Amino acid sequence: MLTDRRGHAISTVEPRAAVALDEAIAHLVGRRSALTPTLARVRELDPDCVMGQVLTGMMGCGVRKLSGLEAAREAYAAAAAQRDQVSARERLYVDVLESAIAREPDAVVERLSAILEHCPTDLLASVLLQGELFWTGDMQRAEAESARVDAFWCSSIEGYADWLALRAFDLEETGDLALAERLGRESVERDPNNLWGAHSVAHVLEMKGESAEGIRWLDELKGGWDAGGPMKYHLWWHRCLCHIEQGQFEAALEIHDTWIRNSELPFQKALPDFYLDIQNGASNLIRLELQGIDVGERWQVLANAIEGSWDDLSNPFTTLHVAMVLAATGQLGRQQALLNNVNALASEQQSALARTYRGVPVVLEFIAAHRAGRHQQVVACGASSRASLWQLGGSHAQRDVLFQLLFDSARRCQDYALITSIHSDLERIGFVHPLGRVAYRDAA
Ligand SMILES: [Fe+2]
Structure with a gap:
């Protein structure tokens, strides 16, 4: 039987598609830009691979824009056509995609939670669930969900560093800063390129008001972000928070122009209104203005980016x-x-x-x-x-x-x-x- 690296079945007639799908899940969990081409390879190798289509659809929903739904619906149609041929877990994933397209976050949450009920180390389900609960403001539920499956995890399971990073973020948002920092730092010790681990600790340091340490932490890790997707720009935004706290406003403006809103960055050129980039940009400018800083024409650059959406x-x-x-x-x-x-x-x-x-x-x-x-x-x-x-x-x-x-x-x-x-x-x-x-x- 073909499986992912944590032993969950992947239904496909093409072993190379299973390998590519497993890589795609690792890229998604690791917030790496290789996710998109790797998913394309899964579809190329086996267009009937249900999880390849589900992930494609979830990425369409994941851009959190109406325009992403068309690709998601196409992927859902392909996945639903094979639904009866796959495992119960994969069928639940098809249902998750159906709920995501219908923009029913509560149903997405319940269905992902049901997957974890039977497959507690399904890291893909945990990551998707945390994301859904994050954007609906229910981090208490996110923490409860990760606590429920935490006992099933150990260091010998592939993806353990990613698990620690995920758990750390839930703990940080629900107030256990000490444990969150310990798990977040351990995730980065195990995998220095772990963007979500770096992010969890950046949040802890922000809550603790340790802005000098925040700059040091992010500066030390930034060399490992080359393969990262848009999360790396959000990490630069976190660094801006630290610089603003330190009164280093020029540094925050320089980062804004280099990493937060820079039309020369291939990702921002391709997706100028990506939701996280818009949040990072607007939030940074307001914070600078509240410190009396003239941000020049930078608001207009953001306005141009959202002109169509x-x-x-x-x-x-x-x-x-x-x-x-x-x-x-x-x-x-x-x-x-x-x-x-x-x-x-x-x-x-x-x-x-x-x-x-x-x-x-x-x-x-x-x-x-x-x-x-x-x-x-x-x-x-x-x-x-x-x-x-x-x-x-x-x-x-x-x-x-x-x-x-x-x-x-x-x-x-x-x-x-x-x-x-x-x-x-x-x-x-x-x-x-x-x-x-x-x-x-x-x-x-
Ligand atoms: Fe953040």
Whole structure:
């Protein structure tokens, strides 16, 4: 029987397709750019390989854009045609893809969880599950899911370093910084090119406020990121957070122009509006502006990148960053249209995607109000939205930009009650000594 390196069956008549599929899974888990060509090779060797089509479809959904769904539907059709010929685990994967295309995150989660019930070391399922829960704001569930299968893992299982990296991120987002750091560092000791391990530790250091160590950590590892996919640009964004914290604004701008928004990078040339890159770019510019830095024409560069997809409502957290770009470039008509579209989507009762968008309108309002200098309005929005920002998805470090905006307005309005409340929020979230940080220091 053909299997992946953890012993899970791969249904295909072509042994070379099984080998290529196993490599593709390793590239996906390792966040490496070779995923795309390796998956193409699987399809070339055996177009009927169900898991090759499932992965292709999940990648189409994974770009979190409407335009990715067409390729996903084609892949689903090919996979569904073979569904009766494959193992129960592979059939569940076909169902996962069906739910992802239908944009039903709850069903995706339940089906991936069902796979792990029977195949606890199926690293592909764990990675996909963590991603889905991350973007729907449910890292408590993510931590519970990884805790459930953790006992089945040991160092002799292939992919153990990736497992440690995954587990570390769940622990970091749910507050166990010490264990998260230990597992994250171990994952990188075992595999220095492990992007997700580097990322988990970068998050821990961000929560602990250890920005000098964050720069050292990322600088030491950056030589191993050449094979990385877009995650490596997100690691550069993490490094910007550290530089901003250190008051090294020129360094953050230089990284922005080299790694966060650079049309010469082949990936950004091919996919200029990739959701994570838009989030990285907008978040970095806002943080710099909040420190009084003139970011020049950089907002317009981001605006150009989203010109064809600013109204794509596939991911709430991306929509927030699109709103930042529209506000910063004075696109008031589109800003209002985006709000109208989000309100319409959020009011749909039957849509699972709608639920993930319910907290977005108030955030769009305070992003626009902050840019327009209507700080009393920002403060009013903050009072009603602070407690539910986690539901928007993303990490604590990413959502911090929203607290920074609220805090800036609270400071300008001398609203000490809100300042105090945000301080409590940040401590409860897990930031160590938040009022010592550059974004919050002055009002402290
Ligand atoms: Fe991150």
